[in-house]
Amino acid sequence: MRLAGHALRLTVHVGEDDVWHHKPLYHEIVRRARDAGLAGASVLRGVEGYGAGSLIHTTRFLSLSEDLPVMIVIIDEEDRIRAFLPQLDELIGEGLVTLDEVEVIRYTGRTEE
Numbered sequence: 170m171r172l173a174g175h176a177l178r179l180t181v182h183v184g185e186d187d188v189w190h191h192k193p194l195y196h197e198i199v200r201r202a203r204d205a206g207l208a209g210a211s212v213l214r215g216v217e218g219y220g221a222g223s224l225i226h227t228t229r230f231l232s233l234s235e236d237l238p239v240m241i242v243i244i245d246e247e248d249r250i251r252a253f254l255p256q257l258d259e260l261i262g263e264g265l266v267t268l269d270e271v272e273v274i275r276y277t278g279r280t281e282e
Contacts, residue, residue: 177250183264186236
């Protein structure tokens with residue numbers, strides 16, 4: 170698969186401890202993105218952050234390292250990303266979703282043999 174030119178970046182900001190049916194929420198989002206045929210997804214774990222509640226979560230030594238910030242980043246064609254958004258409506262009770270226009274320089278997936 171090749172994705173080049175203009176695309177949309179979907180970034181989902183949630184907490185590491187957020188769950189969906191007793192499993193990490195970020196795992197369910199990635200699974201659904203794959204099932205939807207999106208180009209790819211990455212989960213990034215933050216070392217420190219805070220959200221709407223203004224409580225700072227951190228990995229610093231001697232501090233509580235619970236519920237660290239997690240971002241799920243997915244980039245694909247705009248229509249494919251927008252078609253995926255209703256899935257997030259079902260999954261996310263508290264979090265933040267952002268959409269950004271991006272320019273993809275090059276994406277090459279594995280070729281089938």
